[in-house]
Amino acid sequence: MLADLLPEVSDAELEQFRQIMLTQYGLDFSGYAPASLKRRLGSVMKKYGLPTLALLNHRLLTQPEYIKYFINEITVSTTELFRDPPAWVALRLQALSFFSSLAEIRIWHVGASTGEEVLSMAILLQESNLYERAQIYATDIDEVSLEKAQSARYPIRLKRLYKQNFHQVFPTIPFEKYVQEEGNELVFDKTLLKNVRFLKHNIVTEAPFEEFEIILCRNLLIYFTPALQDLVVTKLVESLVTGGILMIGTKESLFWCTAAKRLAAINDVERIYRKRR
Ligand SMILES: C[S@@+](CC[C@H](N)C(=O)[O-])C[C@H]1O[C@@H](n2cnc3c(N)ncnc32)[C@H](O)[C@@H]1O
Structure with missing residues (x-):
């Protein structure tokens, strides 16, 4: 079960993440519900073996070509033909x-x-x-x-x-x-x-x-x-x-x-x- 645990994200790290998204990429995540945003960030960190959000923030700052794929990873794309x-x-x-x-x-x-x-x-x-x-x-x-x-x-x-x-x-x-x-x-x-x-x-x-x-x-x-x-x-x-x-x-x-x-x-x-x- 421990393997299912996602890395934790603190409020301060989340704020730093939001600032980077806004200033570097013009993307405003301030109105995204924090609990689900933290969960999504946790799963991206787990995928890349990054224990802290600071490391992911660093990657976002230094690798602008990653943003396209990151947006795909951070958003929930679940959908269906004739859903509901x-x-x-x-x-x-x-x-x-x-x-x-x-x-x-x-x-x-x-x-x-x-x-x-x-x-x-x-x-x-x-x-x-x-x-x-x-x-x-x-x-x-x-x-x-x-x-x-x-x-x-x-x-x-x-x-x-x-x-x-x-x-x-x-x-x-x-x-x-x-x-x-x-x-x-x-x-x-x-x-x-x-x-x-x-x-x-x-x-x-x-x-x-x-x-x-x-x-x-x-x-x-x-x-x-x-x-x-x-x-x-x-x-x-x-x-x-x-x-x-x-x-x-x-x-x-x-x-x-x-x-x-x-x-x-x-x-x-x-x-x-x-x-x-
Ligand atoms: C769960 S999917 C919903 C797909 C489809 N509308 C449905 O109901 O099956 C949510 C979609 O909203 C997109 N999305 C998230 N934030 C957005 C934004 N600020 N502007 C436009 N699309 C956004 C995501 O990338 C994702 O593809």
Whole structure:
């Protein structure tokens, strides 16, 4: 069991880490919840056999080329195709039709990770005959994940789960309509990414994009302090058109967010909200 223990991180070392990230790389980690940030740092230190955060801080100061990979190591990239399938069913049945008469539908995935959420949306739009009108932005701070997202290729071990989730949303459509097996990989139809722009973007520190009909920011707020959740949700609500949809993770909440009063619930259980008129 001792081998499972992560190296400890003191508050002072954590503060030094935050300063380095801010001053050297312009990355603001002050609003990330300290407990989960310390855990992630501990697992990176363990991976490289670094007993103190000071050693990792030194590496970050002296090896700028490491930052791209470090961001991938420090962020949680867990995702799935049609993650939480009932939320996608709700989005399809209760929200997509609002936009069916528009010539253009702008969609933003904030914290898109390795792209499965984007592919889920693309399939949903395709099956609703809306894909050709969609302009999709997929953003993340993690370039390594975004590179994987653009390949639309995933390890074959994920097939069972992804197929199961897919069939919860589309019980009668064959999974193979969108996905092929190639050796050890599950390869998605690349035309699903035709209208997608993948961009490195930090929702905490950078100006948001604008005028979206749908914004998904799922399973990202959970890593932020309540104050940062409030700030980010305010930004996202500003980026929605009136009547636009915000979807957050099913385990997340708008409880701390002052901008919640500008949203009406479409489906509170599945965390789908609409910007009020
Ligand atoms: C747990 S994943 C969620 C993926 C997907 N949205 C889902 O629900 O399955 C969280 C993602 O947020 C990204 N992220 C963390 N901080 C971010 C920030 N400040 N700006 C943009 N993306 C961020 C991480 O790199 C990671 O890919």
